[in-house]
Amino acid sequence: MSYYRSLFKDETKLDINYIPYALPHRESELRLLKEFFSFALQSPEKMTQRVIITGDVGTGKTALSQRFGAEITHEAAKRSVNLYYVHVNCREYRGSLFLILQHAVSVFHPNFPKRGYSAEELLGMLMQMLDEEKAHIILTLDEFESLVENEGNEAVYKITRLPETRPDKPQRLSLICIMRELKVIERLDASTRSSLQSNIIGLQKYSKKQLVDILATRADLAFKPSAVPEDTLEMIAENAFSENGNARFGIELLWRAGKYANADEQYTVTAECVRKAVSSIVPAMRRSDLESLSLNEKLFLLGVARIFKQNKNASVTLAEAERTYAIVCEEFNTSPVSHTQLWKYLRGLTGSGILKAEVIATGTRGRSTIVSLPRIPASELEKELDNLLENEKT
Amino acid sequence: MELEDIFSSRLRMKTLKLLDKMHELNVSEIAHRLGVNYGVATKHLKVLEEEGIIQHKMFGRICLYRLNENSLKTKAIQNLIDVWEHANKQKTAAP
Secondary structure (H helix, E strand, C coil): CCCCCCCECCHHHHCCCCCCCCCCCCHHHHHHHHHHCCHHHHCCCCCCCEEEEEECCCCCHHHHHHHHHHHHHHHHHHCCCCEEEEEEECCCCCCCHHHHHHHHHHHHCCCCCCCCCCHHHHHHHHHHHHHHHCCEEEEEEECHHHHHHHHCHHHHHHHHCHHHHCCCCCCCEEEEEEECCHHHHHHCCHHHHHHHCCEEEEECCCCHHHHHHHHHHHHHHHECCCCCCHHHHHHHHHHHHHCCCCHHHHHHHHHHHHHHHHHCCCCCCCHHHHHHHHHHHCCCCCHHHHHCCCHHHHHHHHHHHHHHHHCCCCEEEHHHHHHHHHHHHHHCCCCCCCHHHHHHHHHHHHHCCCCEEEEEECHHHCEEEEEECCCCCHHHHHHHHHHHHHHHHC | CCHHHHHCCHHHHHHHHHHHHHCEEEHHHHHHHHCCCHHHHHHHHHHHHHCCCEEEEEECCEEEEEECCCCHHHHHHHHHHHHHHHHHHHHHHCC
């Protein structure tokens, strides 16, 4: 009888909805966001704020905003300030202002009827609820593009200019608008734009090193100690970096690689698990890509595949790959090509994304080329190449 | 109004159980859930409100009814519902 042994300690820490306590490399942006909303803890009725967060996919916009929301509401509760943070993904509500407001209203009245009034009336009702509760709400409109695309200028105008429509009353509604690019708001008229554009937090794409830090933090939370070796994290970070510095992609890859490691009954999450995970997310290898390779390219690649199949490391030196290639050539009764020619093959294979090559300094002995197989599982690659080479023989 | 005037009406008791469970609802939804028309629901809601057992709040054109948490009568009814349903559950769970 076998017992299920998992490398995970708590895989929910890799879930897309998990809000981490620490946001590596977004600390200053979090502080800035708190600074923008510091009034909400001191005199929430006296003013209102509008902030834009921009950044590419996976740069931490949603996580930053939700972490901020959790922290400010916690602080507000400690100070007995009636503050709500409501995060709405506009795309999930088809970019409809009516549905977005309905979600906000449901925070106060979960059974509020779903029909029978307009978005404008609903906004009035939300303000009435906030007045009655003496509450301030920070409404985050994630994927703001969707609201602009669907509703255009008028809906955005209604919510951004709300404070001006009730000048003598307490201020109740602040906004955080999350979007990938600022050009989304170019579609809005000048006055709406000006009311939005005053505070902008732009999130830059993560570097590879930053991605390693983020993945290491999550791996510590989600996996048992030593389950994810450093070079595996580096490999996942490399993949996430090539996906435009997308941390979310990296975290998903980490989870998936963990699943493959469990399924293969591994003691650690190996480089091969990452390759399997990548190939399950993106179609990394097309058979036709391999078919078009020359015989020696296929033999070289077969050698690399065999190394990685036996070896749990994420990369090997070109010298080692070359030695294995020579053995494969013997097996196929072919003379190996020169080192220079092999270099050209390597460049072609890296260009097509099958292999990855990196020149690194090796102390006093000069430089060395490191070869890795970032996306395709070695076992799968070997199988494909064996089939192709078998067909060529016959 | 006497106790029996409230308890003798099946619809009034159902309305109270419904509001106890759902916390608050608008008139159309109450009528829909009770399987009666709007007018009938309104009539019973009015009786219960006059007795101070329930209360309403207007949001624009939307009227939401809920139990009046400040009324002793409401507390007694809520307690009765709780005890009754707990006893029913125990009876069902018994072998």
